Amino acid sequence: MTIELTRESTVTATDDLQLSTGPTSDPALSAWVREIAALTRPDAVVWCDGSRAEHDRLTAQMVAAGTLIPLNPTLRPGSFLARSAPTDVARVESRTFIASHRREDAGPTNNWREPGALREELAGVFAGSMRGRTMYVVPFSMGPVGGPISQLGVQVTDSPYAVVSMGIMTRTGTSALAAIEAGAPWVPAVHSVGYPLVDAVGRARADVPWPCNDLKYIAHFPEAREIWSFGSGYGGNALLGKKCFALRIASAMGRQEGWLAEHMLVLKVTSPESKVFHLAAAFPSACGKTNLAMLRPTLPGWRVETIGDDIAWMRPGPDGRLRAINPEAGFFGVAPGTGWSTNPTAMQMLSQDVIFTNVALTDDGDVWWEGMTEETPEHLVDWRGEDWTPDSPTPAAHPNARFTVAASQCPSIADDFDAPEGVAIDAVLFGGRRRSNVPLVTQAPDWSAGVFLGASISSEQTAAAEGTVGELRHDPFAMLPFAGYHMGDYFAHWLSMADRVEHLPQVFGVNWFRRGDDGRFLWPGFGENSRVLEWICRRLEGTAAAEETPVGLVPAAGALNLDGLDVPAADLQELFAVDPAAWSQELDRLEAYFARFGDRLPAQIGQSVDRVRDGLRAARWTR
């Protein structure tokens, strides 16, 4: 057995893993690594330093193994294409578990498992799961190393794809390890693709380009602050700093410690008068966070800069404001729909050093996906590795195809992206993908109504997780798949921020996805969303007019800047229409959903439902 202590020094052990303590002085960390290695039986243990040399070494190794296809270095330098197994293309919510000691602490929206029983099952599936493979040890920091809002973790994994992706998405390596050795707490995260290179009776078996297992576990122990993931190499299932740590475990930590871990982008808006605003926005998966975070305003004089595109950690700051960091260091973004006309900033960002997963390959060794260019190439190799032409019945790129890229490559990255103390949040936005009912923009009259707005998000399902695309489902705070504890307690925790934060952000609802009877989007979206951001910022300043509706404040006539925009008056009317009958049904649906939370549903949520109902009854509201 070979045990690599550092990149430079490799030690060969004869029969056990006693030497795999690695280059660390931390006894708890080395004991844990030894314990996991003893369970999973890898051939070698490699401690990762997060260097560029390590990245290059691992990508070269994956090219040799067929996991990565190098792209044409002239067209897309430093970039690769990975094709996953066709069964391993998205998060698996049905196999995602929250193992709190009491079932009621996980709540009705999570798959609960009794921790002891789950640990036993996991011990069974992980036993020998890394045989024939290398186990990598990846120390990482979520947020700037040592920052007051940041947290540390260590992922062990048998997937070099996960190592390289974690290297882009988080701050990995020696500085994170040094912080752990200095005594900071860290979250252990165990990952195996579940494809040992030795079968049950000890016979060697060949590797495949994308090893995974039909049996999957994405398991969380929120009380022990521990993650175990088995069977998948994909995104949120395998890059354990992301959804597993930064949302599920961190949301539970935040509840205990008085802070928030949210599925939110963070952006900085600068007005023509050079006034700066920071906004955080929660939309469900594949509902526009990356696009809004990188928006190029069509309104002259406005500027948007990016701080984060998926996750925000927010803490009450010493200044009485809610302060947010992006705990990630890269973007794992949806490729389809990302194009020069919709998101030119992302397109520029993707010019080099990118790992693409499940996009199509062009004949000249570059990538393509639906929505990237106006013209469709005559011939491609699709995400499954098969010949594809515009006549093919299936899309060339998987609808959940993704890019993985460092945040530092983003042309719109904000100067305060790295600020350890975070940025002060002025407004929180909630949105979903709604073809009807939900107006383009509303403002909640107060914090309690804002929490209700977040709690009442529903959205048409996307390809970001298994399930039926297009089906309307409740997704409170865009956290349905990510809250690490009872959703009723989660609402209460949000309400409690009113007692913890002196200057609370204003809360707004947005919906870019309303459609006409003919099925087309009524709002042009993308860069034109700057018009909505303008109204929001003007509301924060107190200079824009609003009008009351039963579902919140909307722009008064003339207050939404439509200069130079060609949206028919009828469409605008429809974008803000509040139909009392449809809303009454919406509230019925919501009430039935909230009833699932029983006595853990805060009374204020029920009161908000009643308030909207009264408003709808008071007047048949038309605009």
Ligand code: GTP
């Ligand atoms: P996750 O990474 O899964 O959390 O997704 P996300 O919320 O970051 O979504 P993203 O910005 O990647 O957008 C997902 C899809 O929605 C893409 O296909 C976009 O092109 C599309 N989209 C984003 N913004 C808009 C918009 O304003 N209007 C319309 N019509 N589509 C949009």
Ligand code: SPV
């Ligand atoms: C999401 O599904 O919200 C994502 C992609 O951001 S994943 O990392 O796979 O969760």
Ligand code: MN
């Ligand atoms: Mn996401």
